[in-house]
Amino acid sequence: MATLVHSLGWSVLRFIDHLGKITVFAGRIGRAVLTPPPRVGPFIQELYNLGVLSLVIICVCGLAVGMVLGLQGYNTLVRFGATNSLGAVVGLSLIRELGPVLTALLATGRAGSATAAEIGTMVATEQLDGLRMMSVNPIHLVVTPKALAMIAVMPLLSALFIVCGMAGGYFVGVSLMGVDSGAYVSSLEHAVDFRDDVVGSLLKAVVFGVLVGLIATYRGYTCKPTSAGVSAATTSTVVVGSVTILIFDYFITALWGV
Amino acid sequence: MTVAAGTDAHVVFDDVYMAFEDREVLRGLSCAFPRGKISVILGGSGSGKTTVLRLIGGLIRPHRGRIRVADRDISGLSETQLYTVREKIGMMFQGGALLDSLTVFDNLAFPLREHTTLKAAEVADEVHRVLAAVGLSNVDALLPGQLSGGMIKRAALARAILMKPEILLCDEPFSGLDPISVKRIEALLHGINRRQGITMLVSSHHIPSTMRMADHVVLLWNQRVVSGSPTALRDSADANVAEFFNEEVDASLALAETAQPHARPRQISAPLPR
Numbered sequence: 001m002a003t004l005v006h007s008l009g010w011s012v013l014r015f016i017d018h019l020g021k022i023t024v025f026a027g028r029i030g031r032a033v034l035t036p037p038p039r040v041g042p043f044i045q046e047l048y049n050l051g052v053l054s055l056v057i058i059c060v061c062g063l064a065v066g067m068v069l070g071l072q073g074y075n076t077l078v079r080f081g082a083t084n085s086l087g088a089v090v091g092l093s094l095i096r097e098l099g100p101v102l103t104a105l106l107a108t109g110r111a112g113s114a115t116a117a118e119i120g121t122m123v124a125t126e127q128l129d130g131l132r133m134m135s136v137n138p139i140h141l142v143v144t145p146k147a148l149a150m151i152a153v154m155p156l157l158s159a160l161f162i163v164c165g166m167a168g169g170y171f172v173g174v175s176l177m178g179v180d181s182g183a184y185v186s187s188l189e190h191a192v193d194f195r196d197d198v199v200g201s202l203l204k205a206v207v208f209g210v211l212v213g214l215i216a217t218y219r220g221y222t223c224k225p226t227s228a229g230v231s232a233a234t235t236s237t238v239v240v241g242s243v244t245i246l247i248f249d250y251f252i253t254a255l256w257g258v
Numbered sequence: 259m260t261v262a263a264g265t266d267a268h269v270v271f272d273d274v275y276m277a278f279e280d281r282e283v284l285r286g287l288s289c290a291f292p293r294g295k296i297s298v299i300l301g302g303s304g305s306g307k308t309t310v311l312r313l314i315g316g317l318i319r320p321h322r323g324r325i326r327v328a329d330r331d332i333s334g335l336s337e338t339q340l341y342t343v344r345e346k347i348g349m350m351f352q353g354g355a356l357l358d359s360l361t362v363f364d365n366l367a368f369p370l371r372e373h374t375t376l377k378a379a380e381v382a383d384e385v386h387r388v389l390a391a392v393g394l395s396n397v398d399a400l401l402p403g404q405l406s407g408g409m410i411k412r413a414a415l416a417r418a419i420l421m422k423p424e425i426l427l428c429d430e431p432f433s434g435l436d437p438i439s440v441k442r443i444e445a446l447l448h449g450i451n452r453r454q455g456i457t458m459l460v461s462s463h464h465i466p467s468t469m470r471m472a473d474h475v476v477l478l479w480n481q482r483v484v485s486g487s488p489t490a491l492r493d494s495a496d497a498n499v500a501e502f503f504n505e506e507v508d509a510s511l512a513l514a515e516t517a518q519p520h521a522r523p524r525q526i527s528a529p530l531p532r
Contacts, residue, residue: 125355126351131357134373136369137341
């Protein structure tokens with residue numbers, strides 16, 4: 001029992017320690033953003049790495065989720081004779097919840113882990129120390145462009161996921177199940193409020209982008225300079241990132257109503 | 259022991275303690291590295307050679323004690339303040355530490371683009387001049403991953419001397435290299451030191467190179483530090499110091515013998531008939 005309490009206490013202390021360190025790390029990124037010169041080149045490169053290279057996985061997953069939603073939604077609504085509301089069900093589910101959350105989870109698995117691995121490898125091979133010895137701040141040159149790019153691409157990827165999901169739902173509902181296309185689009189149009197639903201969804205995606213960007217860069221930057229350390233940083237980025245996204249999703253939904 | 263910084267000391271350690279978690283690496287290290295000379299830091303694995311270099315570069319902070327670099331105490335400086343000190347220092351890392359996403363040319367051009375207002379053509383000229391000085395040509399477009407170990411070391415050396423530092427730190431420049439590459443790097447370091455008068459601090463456990471190139475040797479051994487000229491240490495009356503030099507020499511001779519297992523027995527067992 002004493003051992004259990006002891007290890008629990010250590011876990012709590014470690015958690016608080018990490019929380020403090022990641023806050024300081026976020027502050028350093030914030031200060032680097034305001035420090036000239038702006039790193040436009042690395043930022044654009046990261047937009048490509050994190051955004052463009054994630055397009056296929058986001059489109060495929062969005063389409064698949066939309067198709068499942070269309071099928072499940074149709075099978076449920078048909079019991080109540082409300083299949084004309086399929087567009088609203090698919091649209092609202094994707095915009096308010098599934099779009100930002102699943103996009104963030106996918107981005108964590110693909111782009112977040114890649115970011116942590118890349119920075120971790122630079123730590124292990126002393127590339128970041130090499131930058132410091134050249135009087136170049138690695139937070140400014142390496143970390144900040146990656147974190148900012150993650151924040152920038154997350155709402156865009158989320159929007160793309162939602163659009164692909166709606167197309168998937170439309171395909172299943174209208175083309176396969178025979179729902180009237182006018183009813184599908186009309187119910188979607190009437191149900192979705194731009195300010196409450198769309199803007200809220202994009203804001204949620206921005207928050208997730210901040211979280212994933214921060215966790216991935218922090219884990220990579222603070223990893224042990226060994227291959228096992230890089231591996232652990234990558235794994236923990238995915239685990240901690242995913243759990244954090246789901247926890248924040250609840251609080252954002254509860255507090256903002258999005 | 260406290261070392262009074264001599265007028266010719268470029269880097270001075272004064273009662274420096276350093277530990278990693280529970281492992282104490284440096285216990286009250288006091289020593290000085292002369293200006294414009296080649297100092298070799300010798301010692302076994304884990305004796306703190308690399309730690310000394312990283313402390314001088316400000317990459318890690320001592321737990322106690324003072325470190326003076328170019329007449330400035332760097333022990334309490336912030337990271338931003340350290341940047342001005344590092345402008346006087348070049349560092350050649352053990353693994354090169356070249357940015358693996360950039361070509362060799364861009365790796366070398368990077369500090370020039372960051373810290374100077376040179377035009378593109380001038381940057382290219384400077385990079386090619388330094389690459390030629392270390393004996394590398396036609397490698398501009400190659401990535402670090404496409405270079406051999408010796409080429410990586412030379413590219414790293416080129417990057418370290420590009421900004422004309424006062425102090426050059428070389429972390430294990432001979433590790434993992436064949437004998438020809440060792441001599442090539444050794445000649446490069448020696449030539450750069452003699453031509454430009456750069457203070458060089460080289461961590462190594464390669465005794466033959468040390469004997470050939472060092473002006474000053476600092477031996478880290480069993481938490482002790484002994485310094486002097488290479489010949490003075492080799493001929494030291496201190497049994498431990500002499501043992502370190504002789505053991506290393508013995509080991510390198512044994513290695514050379516095992517690399518040519520058939521050479522000597524044949525000569526001995528099969529003399530030519532009269």
